[in-house]
Amino acid sequence: MFGCLCYASSLQVHITKLHPRARKPIFLGYKSGYKGFTLLDIHSRDIFINRHVIFHEHILPYPSNPDSITSQWEYFSSPPTTSHSPLSDVDHIPPSIIDDPIFESSLPNNDTSSPILHVPTRQSTRTSNTPAYLQDYVCNNIHASLYPITNYVSHNKLSDQHSCFVLSLHSNPDPKSFTEANKFDCWNQAMQAELSALESTGTWKLVDIPEHVKPIGCKWIYRVKYPADGSIERYKARLVAKGYNQIEGLDFFDTFSLVAKMTTVRLVLVLAFIHHWHLHQLNVNNAFLHGDL
Amino acid sequence: MTLPPGVSSPKPNQVCKLMKSLYGLKQASRKWFEKLTSILLQHHFIQAPSDHSLFIKKTASSFTLLVVYVDDIILVGDSLTEFDHIKSILHNSFKIKNLGQLKYFSGLEVAHSKLGISLCHRKYCLDLLSDSGSINFKPVSTPSDPSIKLHHDSSLPYDDIPSYRRLVGILLYLNTTRPDITFITQQISQFLSKPTQTHHQAALRVLRYLNRCPAKGLHFPRSSSLHLQGIYDADWAGCIDTRRSINGQCFFLGDSLISWRTKKQLTVSRSSSEAKYRVLASATCELQWLIYLLRDLHVTCSKLPVLFCDNQSAFHIAVNPVFHERTKHLDIDCHIVREKLHDGILKLLLVSSKEQLTDFFTKPLLPQPFGLLLSKLGLIEIYQPPPCGGLLHNKSEEENLESKQHSLD
Numbered sequence: 001m002f003g004c005l006c007y008a009s010s011l012q013v014h015i016t017k018l019h020p021r022a023r024k025p026i027f028l029g030y031k032s033g034y035k036g037f038t039l040l041d042i043h044s045r046d047i048f049i050n051r052h053v054i055f056h057e058h059i060l061p062y063p064s065n066p067d068s069i070t071s072q073w074e075y076f077s078s079p080p081t082t083s084h085s086p087l088s089d090v091d092h093i094p095p096s097i098i099d100d101p102i103f104e105s106s107l108p109n110n111d112t113s114s115p116i117l118h119v120p121t122r123q124s125t126r127t128s129n130t131p132a133y134l135q136d137y138v139c140n141n142i143h144a145s146l147y148p149i150t151n152y153v154s155h156n157k158l159s160d161q162h163s164c165f166v167l168s169l170h171s172n173p174d175p176k177s178f179t180e181a182n183k184f185d186c187w188n189q190a191m192q193a194e195l196s197a198l199e200s201t202g203t204w205k206l207v208d209i210p211e212h213v214k215p216i217g218c219k220w221i222y223r224v225k226y227p228a229d230g231s232i233e234r235y236k237a238r239l240v241a242k243g244y245n246q247i248e249g250l251d252f253f254d255t256f257s258l259v260a261k262m263t264t265v266r267l268v269l270v271l272a273f274i275h276h277w278h279l280h281q282l283n284v285n286n287a288f289l290h291g292d293l
Numbered sequence: 294m295t296l297p298p299g300v301s302s303p304k305p306n307q308v309c310k311l312m313k314s315l316y317g318l319k320q321a322s323r324k325w326f327e328k329l330t331s332i333l334l335q336h337h338f339i340q341a342p343s344d345h346s347l348f349i350k351k352t353a354s355s356f357t358l359l360v361v362y363v364d365d366i367i368l369v370g371d372s373l374t375e376f377d378h379i380k381s382i383l384h385n386s387f388k389i390k391n392l393g394q395l396k397y398f399s400g401l402e403v404a405h406s407k408l409g410i411s412l413c414h415r416k417y418c419l420d421l422l423s424d425s426g427s428i429n430f431k432p433v434s435t436p437s438d439p440s441i442k443l444h445h446d447s448s449l450p451y452d453d454i455p456s457y458r459r460l461v462g463i464l465l466y467l468n469t470t471r472p473d474i475t476f477i478t479q480q481i482s483q484f485l486s487k488p489t490q491t492h493h494q495a496a497l498r499v500l501r502y503l504n505r506c507p508a509k510g511l512h513f514p515r516s517s518s519l520h521l522q523g524i525y526d527a528d529w530a531g532c533i534d535t536r537r538s539i540n541g542q543c544f545f546l547g548d549s550l551i552s553w554r555t556k557k558q559l560t561v562s563r564s565s566s567e568a569k570y571r572v573l574a575s576a577t578c579e580l581q582w583l584i585y586l587l588r589d590l591h592v593t594c595s596k597l598p599v600l601f602c603d604n605q606s607a608f609h610i611a612v613n614p615v616f617h618e619r620t621k622h623l624d625i626d627c628h629i630v631r632e633k634l635h636d637g638i639l640k641l642l643l644v645s646s647k648e649q650l651t652d653f654f655t656k657p658l659l660p661q662p663f664g665l666l667l668s669k670l671g672l673i674e675i676y677q678p679p680p681c682g683g684l685l686h687n688k689s690e691e692e693n694l695e696s697k698q699h700s701l702d
Contacts, residue, residue, distance in 0.1 A: 178298035191299050204294065204309035206302055215295045215308045218315070239297050240317035248319075257322035260346040260360045262469040263552040264586065265367070266412070268347075268360055269403070270513050270549045271592060272369045273410045279395040279403075280368040280376055284329075285388045287364035291314035291324025 002027060005059040008039055009052035026061055027053075174222045181222050181237070190237035191220065198239065201289065216251070217242040322363065329361065332386050336379075341589040343582060350375075351591060358590070365399055401470065402510075404675060411675050412470045413510025418503055421463050425500060432505030433498060434664070437477040437657035443495055444533040445484070451493040458485050460496050467503075470510045472543065472553045472670055473663075474499055476654050479539075479555040483532075508676040517547030521583060521598035524644070525576040526651035527558070529565035537561050538568035541654030542576045543670070544583060550670050552579065555654045564619060566606035573607055573641075574626035576600055577633050584638060597637075601644040608641055 007022040025039035028047065036051040042061060155163040181187035198204070209215065218241045225233040246252055272279050284290075294309045296302055314321040330340065333348050338359065341347040348359040357370035357379065366383075368376055383389050395403050400417040403410065422428045451457060464478045477499055484492045523544040531539035537560070543553035556575075562568035580598055587594060602608065610620055611630045620627070633639055652658060653666045 182299070195297075195300065201313060203313045203315065204311050206296075206307045207310045208304070209306050209308045218294050218297050218317075220298065238316060241294055241311075241315040243317045243319045243321075246319050252318070252320040255319045255323055257326045257363075258346045258361075260362045260367075261344055263583075264344045264347055265360055265362075265398075265401075266511070266513075266549075266551045267546065267583070267586060268358060268367070268369055268590070269410060269412070270517065270546050270551060271590060272358075273513055273515055274517055274519070274547075275371070277369050277371050278373060278376065281392040281395045281398060282366040282368060282380065282383065283390040283392055284364040284366070284383070285390060287325050287387070288314055288316050288318075288321040290387050291321060291328050293311055293314055293320075293324065 001055075001057045002029065003060050003062055004055060004057045005061050006037075006039065006053050006055045008037075008048075008050040011052075022054075023050075025050075027055065174224055176222075178220050181220065186235045187222060187237060190222070190235040194237050194239055198289075203289070214245075216245040325364075326361070332382070333359065336382055341586070343585040343589050347586075347589070349589065349591075356591070362399055367395060367398060400466070407515070409512055409514040411510055411512045411673065413508050413675070414467055414470050415508040415510075415676070418467065418507040421467075422500060422504055422507065425460065427497065427500040427504060430497070430501045430504050433501045434505065434660040435658060436474045436499045436502040437480065437495065438498060439657040439659055441491070441495065441657075442533055443480045443484070443492060445487070446489055446491050448489045448491045451488040451490055454485075454488060457488045457493060457496065460500075461485060464496075464499060471672075472511075472550065472653065473509065473667060473672060474502070475553060475555045476541070476657065479557070483557070506674050506677070509672055509674045511550060512671045512673045512675075513549040514547075514671075517549055519592060519594050520547055520596045521545070521580065521587070521594055522601065523576050523580050523598070524601045524650050525569075525572045526602065526604075526649055526655055527562075527565070527568040527572045528655040529562065529568045531655065532557055535561070538565075538571070539655050540572045540575060541651040542572060542579065543651060543654065544579065546583075548671060550672075552583065553654060554579070566604055566610065567620070567623060569602060569604040569607040570610055570620075570623060570630075571626055573600065573602065573611060574630050577630050577639065580639055581633065598639045599642050600639055601642050603644055603646040603649050605643065608643055611641055 004027050006025060006027050008025055010020060010023050023039075023041055024043065025041045025048070028038040028040050031038045031049060034049050036049040037053050038047060038049055039053065040047050175181035175184070175187060181191070218239055221238045221240055223236045223238075225236050269279070271277070294311055294315075296307065296309060311318075314324045334340065336350075338348040338350045341349055346361045348361070350357045350359075352375075355370060355372035355375040357368065357372070357375050359379070360367040360369070366389075368379065370376060380389065380391060394405075397403070400414055402413050402415055404413070419428075461478065461482045464474060465482065468475050468478055477495065481488075481492055481496050481499070521544065523542060525540070525542040527541065528539040530536045535557075538558045540554065540556045540558055544551055558568065558571055560571075562571060577600070580600065584594075584598060610623070610627070611634060614631065634641065650666055650669055652662070653670065658666070
């Protein structure tokens with residue numbers, strides 16, 4: 001978190017017993033090309049990079065005074081070019097802030113008593129204009145909606161637990177495995193439906209395992225089907241075989257299957273049009289389940 | 294197969310012996326096609342020898358075609374009662390979803406109108422553009438830069454090889470309705486193993502071009518004759534790395550473009566006539582296949598099929614049964630073209646270089662000739678408003694445009 005207190009290890013090779021073990025900086029961000037964090041030392045006020053850092057995200061040494069925050073943001077919006085050189089512009093931060101009572105009081109590692117400070121994020125004040133060459137057009141891609149919902153829905157006022165709950169409802173993820181799905185009734189029903197469909201077509205029969213035979217595996221795939229309006233149409237579970245364990249010559253022979261050549265499709269369409277034939281289209285449900293082994 | 298989770302067996306150590314195929318099995322698609330073929334053959338369909346996914350049923354009163362693309366089926370024919378019969382047969386064997394009139398077939402959007410039929414991949418193209426994040430790129434007027442000839446160059450290698458390959462794969466599929474990107478797709482697909490930044494830039498330029506006209510597609514006019522014509526050309530030593538030539542060929546049935554191809558030749562040619570002669574041989578084979586296909590469809594051509602080229606010497610090599618000093622090694626190619634000519638199944642004609650359409654498939658073009666050839670090939674964008682606010686169009690064409698958009702809605 002930007003501006004939070006942390007302790008960076010200062011362990012080096014030539015160090016004596018009474019040297020400090022850590023420096024006390026605040027976190028600034030990441031620098032591309034380095035594996036460490038970019039940090040600003042509170043006392044010496046130089047910017048350096050360190051990999052071994054312990055963060056205290058609830059302690060913000062600099063108070064959330066809006067004026068001082070904006071001045072920091074403007075300055076730090078572009079990453080520093082040289083890492084280990086002290087920057088003269090750090091003097092922008094008034095020295096009084098560093099001796100601020102809040103900062104001093106937050107120094108002890110007391111997790112509960114320290115106040116949580118919220119840093120307001122900077123928002124751009126630039127007004128965005130449509131490019132001149134697009135003024136005569138209705139462009140859906142640039143402004144999808146005049147009133148995007150993100151401007152009106154906010155989870156800020158919710159408590160942490162409640163917003164977690166709301167977010168998990170929104171995403172509604174498909175379960176990844178049988179153990180995950182087995183906990184829900186809707187998925188159990190979907191699996192029962194698929195199993196009964198497979199049994200009614202006689203897809204398999206149960207036999208004792210023959211010797212020296214390694215059966216191939218199978219797994220469930222789960223998908224929630226949404227129609228265009230975003231509601232839930234149905235829960236779909238499909239059983240798939242792990243075909244990658246099949247051995248050629250033993251479990252299968254040829255796998256090549258034809259599809260229509262696109263030239264044929266075009267030619268047929270042309271002919272159908274010239275001769276005023278009817279053109280219809282069909283789709284076979286669960287086509288692959290019909291093949292006989 | 295092991296027991297699926299959720300199934301309990303009465304005895305331990307039991308497994309499922311599969312009697313029917315499941316999703317995920319290697320042979321699933323093949324077994325499905327075998328099953329469908331057997332059922333169709335039982336019901337007096339004939340599998341066309343020229344394309345085995347085409348099934349034909351001809352009776353005294355009706356004529357029906359069936360084109361199969363995995364689980365999507367196109368039904369073409371002159372009798373609706375026969376359609377219902379076939380649908381009920383298929384519905385009893387499997388379970389089918391009747392999608393009515395052909396509109397959307399594996400990404401291909403079909404728009405009907407009184408004057409013609411139009412195919413495009415607008416949705417597929419827009420999905421590609423938004424997924425690759427290039428929807429706001431600045432549009433360009435041609436897909437390839439005429440000043441750059443792609444080869445194995447020494448610029449920085451492009452790191453994200455899988456995404457490059459994915460993009461090329463998508464462009465290859467788009468080729469089914471977009472002859473305008475055929476050439477550049479052939480070019481960038483040569484560098485799949487080691488793409489460099491230059492190649493990636495070329496691929497991005499195609500996306501910028503697609504951004505300009507995502508709905509461009511083929512247009513088949515209704516009032517079209519049944520005359521097969523092919524045009525072929527070669528860009529001699531067009532590949533810088535191997536000095537092989539690049540084939541370009543396209544075939545029309547009447548005014549409708551039905552087949553086209555850009556391909557690098559397999560061997561090096563010593564002269565431009567030799568290169569063109571090799572294309573002639575491959576164009577002959579393609580033309581022969583189209584003739585077979587038309588014969589299977591019980592369609593008779595109104596005239597003898599014609600192949601056009603602008604190269605005099607290739608024409609003479611084919612027509613005159615003489616081996617010149619420089620054509621001694623053209624043995625097999627020579628024989629196939631001469632044999633077909635002798636049988637009288639096709640005719641060769643010369644065309645002037647200005648009217649050569651196949652520049653489109655063999656070299657990168659400047660915007661002006663590119664646009665000219667685009668309109669000659671019958672590529673239009675039905676979503677675009679007509680030029681000059683439609684004042685130049687006559688009334689029938691306006692109606693045509695409207696009805697097309699209606700049919701898409």
